[in-house]
Amino acid sequence: MKKDVNITIDFAGLKLASPVFTASGTCGYADELADFMDINALGGFITKSITLLPRKGNPTPRVVETDAGMLNAIGLANIGLEQFIKEKIPLLEKMSAAIFVNVAGQKIEEYVQVTAELAKQPAIAGFELNISCPNVAKGGVHFGTDPAGVRRITEEVKKAAADKVLMVKLTPSVTDISVIAEAAVAGGADALSLVNTFTAMAIDTEKRRCVLANRTGGLSGPAIKPMAIYLVNKVYNEVTKKSGIPILGLGGIKNASDAIEFMLAGASAVALGTYNFIQPARAIEIVDGIGEYCRRNGFDNVHQLTGALE
């Protein structure tokens, strides 16, 4: 007889319906995926990056497929804080998944201002601090690669976030990701999400030019999964296991097996990114698949998977 499996999780104090999120920049601002699946079965939903002022983003080409992956250089194109509050918060209020707003900026004050304003919104459960976007000239990775900078921005934004959960998103493009993770935790991060895309480049050999207008972009998709798994496991063992800070694992997940790999490596929850583009109902299939795996393997609670690597 099949056992009932509890797939709800506690994530930095939030009670989530499942351990599956959709990743920032791959699921729109709010209900864009509702046409394809029951978004209320998601544990969490992370909006596109929001900046203080609207951003036009980069010229095209902004995306290109590479071997088992893709590069993007969107350039944090977004509608800005004011329009986000006016147009998207009413849609987010109707969703039951925990809503995380991905916050980006060029200066710490910008991050603080956006976070403080959005912390007043009851519809928002938390923030994902984007200090790891590879595609803008200032900000992004610039903040995310310096431990002292990471600690400082985390401290400042944590104050602005008030009682909301603060998750810091880490770039993989550093020498030792644990040093950065440690800095974020020291700064007061309630959770970590890793990894963001890998800075990468593709060249059109006929034109002898970079394919992307931005020249470089962020590599995502199945191509990065083994590296992302390794980094999650490293941060789990070296930083978060002892502090009890949960990890949101992401990077190349396409199905439940991939998601389970991340959890076994140490993630408390996972986020589906690039694959939303290909199979927009996949996140919910992963929720079902994780439950099925637990049943088959005798786990009665999905959190037992976290760090269960032998």
Added chain:
Amino acid sequence: MSLELAGLGAEAFETVTPGQFAEFDLTGASLPSPEDVPVELRDAIERKILLRRPFSFSDVRIEDGRAIIDVLYAVVGAATVRMAGLKPGDEISVLGPLGNGFTIPVKKKLAILLAGGMGAPPIQHLAKVLAAGFKNIEVVTFAGAKSSDDMPFAVSDKNTAIGPAEFPDYGLEMLIATDDGSTGYKGLVTECFRQWLQTCEHKADDTIVFCCGPEAMLASAAKLCEAEGIECQVSMERRMACGTGLCQGCAVECGTGNSGQSVYQMCCKDGPVFDSKEVIFDL
């Protein structure tokens, strides 16, 4: 290639408009043997593809509750090589119809259709819809290609330099232009159109131009139409990762009135068909 959809898929395509598109998942399609692949694509096909690919339709018909979708395509890369390997009975996942197609203003009296190269399919679809449902609109079509061999339409001997020809199947007037002059007018299709327009009696207000093709051709048609005061709709093409507005990759730069400012609209959600006056072409 023809696709057949039943059930929900057929329902979804009942109301499709010319210029809309769908995203095909070709990751499961098998590769042809290397000797059947053009030499210049032999490296490309070794790449493991991941994303869906957008395609427009040259015709959509509903027959016995099933939607039949005709797709005209050229083999240009890792995905279309796989598409060429599909056999009757094979299945692929189709996400669509997506985006906004051409809008046909019923009050117009003359519709001019411009197809350039592989921009031909939605123009063919539009021609059929106009011929079947808009008897009050006179339709003139122009098709351009590098040479007669590259012309996606069937070309008959009746095509002369600038003269009437039969649009295959629909009985519409069609003019052909090829860069090398191997068929029809020798030169750009937009130049053929410009010369024809000078000889044609028309009122600018009663006329509309629908365009699909390379961006330089769209820009040239847009400029000509603006000078003539003729409404013009262009179907844009961009690299897309999703086709559903999620990735924000397929940006088309558009003007915002007289402010001198521009914004990026999404080819997949806001287009792919745009009013030509909005678009700032990327040349």
